[in-house]
Amino acid sequence: MTPGKGAAPAKKVLAFLARAYPGARVLLDHRNPFELLVATVLAAQCTDLRVNRVTPALFLAWHGPSDLATANREEIEEAVRSTGFYRNKAKAIRELSAALVERHDGRVPRTMEELTALPGVGRKTASILLGACFGTPALPVDTHVGRVSFRIGWTASKDPARIEEDLAKAVPRERWWEFATRLGWHGRQVCIARNPRCSECGLDAACPKRGVQ
Ligand code: SF4
Helix, strand or coil: CCCCCCCCCHHHHHHHHHHHCCCCCCCCCCCCHHHHHHHHHHCCCCCHHHHHHHHHHHHHHCCCHHHHHCCCHHHHHHHHHHHCCHHHHHHHHHHHHHHHHHHHCCCCCCCHHHHHCCCCCCHHHHHHHHHHHHCCCCCCCCHHHHHHHHHCCCCCCCCHHHHHHHHHHHCCHHHHHHHHHHHHHHHHHCCCCCCCCHHHCCCCCCCCCCCCC
């Protein structure tokens, strides 16, 4: 299904994103699914850049779920302190690691159901794992994807689950991941929260700019 009347046409949006952000990818550095999972925990209320400064030392000290499940909590707190909310994050990392060891033999599962059954893992994080690590079509809706989707008229909702449904109808399944990654980049770089740069945007002529003052 294509986006409704007045919305930026799907064909134009997809072509523009492919042109503007051909190399879009997840910005959290990682060498395997577990590292990306931990990085997403640390990225809550924190920039990807700051998380990337913390994770190399973290994974040098603790090599995987079995190490982190049994690590001293205060030592993890110290290692992740600069990402903010470090007590909660250290606790979450330990619980997540323990669940992976207990339920999945220390491996990150590959299905939405198993991922979202892990402590602290929501649909957005599970979608990031599926798309970035396992090549499974997935549409993670973060604040940037949600904002741009609303402005271009592809959703009337602010609820991530509903936005995901709307996007899933507008974009071919095999392009979900690249689309969401590129749209997120557009939201970070051009269609920013305050004062979006519409005059510099390749969608300027086609976009209804919903909610933009
Ligand atoms: S920057 Fe402006 S024109 Fe571009 S997508 Fe956002 S609201 Fe639309």
